[in-house]
Amino acid sequence: MPQFTDAYARSFYYLRLSVTDVCNFRCTYCLPDGYKPNGKPNKSFLSLDEIRRITRAFAASGTEKVRLTGGEPSMRRDFTDIIAAVRENAAIRQIAMTTNGYRMARDVRAWRDAGLTQINVSVDSLDARQFHAITGQNKFAEVMAGIDAAFEAGFDKVKVNSVLMRDVNSQHLRTFLDWIRHRPIQLRFIELMETGEGSDLFRRHHISGAEIRDQLIMQGWQRQMRSRSDGPAQVFCHPDYQGEIGLIMPYEKDFCASCNRLRVSATGDLHLCLFGSGGVPLRDLLATDDQQAELQARIAHSLGQKKQTHFLHQGNTGITQNLSFIGG
Numbered sequence: 001m002p003q004f005t006d007a008y009a010r011s012f013y014y015l016r017l018s019v020t021d022v023c024n025f026r027c028t029y030c031l032p033d034g035y036k037p038n039g040k041p042n043k044s045f046l047s048l049d050e051i052r053r054i055t056r057a058f059a060a061s062g063t064e065k066v067r068l069t070g071g072e073p074s075m076r077r078d079f080t081d082i083i084a085a086v087r088e089n090a091a092i093r094q095i096a097m098t099t100n101g102y103r104m105a106r107d108v109r110a111w112r113d114a115g116l117t118q119i120n121v122s123v124d125s126l127d128a129r130q131f132h133a134i135t136g137q138n139k140f141a142e143v144m145a146g147i148d149a150a151f152e153a154g155f156d157k158v159k160v161n162s163v164l165m166r167d168v169n170s171q172h173l174r175t176f177l178d179w180i181r182h183r184p185i186q187l188r189f190i191e192l193m194e195t196g197e198g199s200d201l202f203r204r205h206h207i208s209g210a211e212i213r214d215q216l217i218m219q220g221w222q223r224q225m226r227s228r229s230d231g232p233a234q235v236f237c238h239p240d241y242q243g244e245i246g247l248i249m250p251y252e253k254d255f256c257a258s259c260n261r262l263r264v265s266a267t268g269d270l271h272l273c274l275f276g277s278g279g280v281p282l283r284d285l286l287a288t289d290d291q292q293a294e295l296q297a298r299i300a301h302s303l304g305q306k307k308q309t310h311f312l313h314q315g316n317t318g319i320t321q322n323l324s325f326i327g328g
Helices: 049-062 079-087 104-114 128-135 140-152 170-180 199-205 209-216 289-305
Strands: 014-018 063-069 095-097 118-122 158-165 185-191 232-239 244-248 261-265 269-271
Touching: 014 049, 049 079, 049 185, 049 289, 063 079, 079 095, 079 104, 079 140, 104 118, 104 140, 118 128, 128 140, 140 158, 185 209, 209 232, 209 244
Parallel strands: 014 063, 014 261, 063 095, 095 118, 118 158, 158 185, 185 244
Antiparallel strands: 232 244, 261 269
């Protein structure tokens, strides 16, 4: 089976697999009112065997990287087993996760031992009070301890995600830079994106990542090359800093030209874009091992429907009501 490719000659090496849409934080830009179940109340998330089958099909079609997302993926009691199941695919060279860090201090060593190779932690402020205000959880110290635990467990780099918000954290660039001067952290500023439930917040707090990029370049930061299974961040380094800065700017021209990732929701739907208009059901082909060829064929056929770009510039957020819906 050839590599998954769309009508615009984009190849897909990277799968973002949501394993739950449950989250225990209430971030202002995502779930300000806390987690509320989407869809049917009796829905079930992908089982361990279903996760094995979906990742095996992607691996057989050229996927090199799988990112486990949520919601908060560590809310799954079998999360360590999920990592181990993905690791069974020799073709997948990177197994990553995005987490709020809540359970890192306790579990990150077990995740590493199970096969996790990369970890992204969401930290939107380095001020404990502001962190509490953004997340609805007074867990700043625990998350910082979790980052320390990741290094102790053997990760040589930790990525930290910060959603960039005007008048909230955008003016604290110097504090963030000081934090990564002597730490091997790739700090990634993510532009606030408009969602169906977050239009008012977007209008108040959106700021272009280009403003941060201009400041970095003036201070001597230099942009790095991107490999084919990397995410969309523009990465910058500086000789005086052990850490790096990444900028994810979905409103920038040609952002979608380098798209290399597909998404599968926690209930088994393929999403061709974070801001697409709907999902392609895959779960009926995840019941047995002998359906893999049909599963790969459905995914490959679906790629013919993938649009050249998202339509965020026109204010069209598709079906995405919040960023926990299909894993951000």
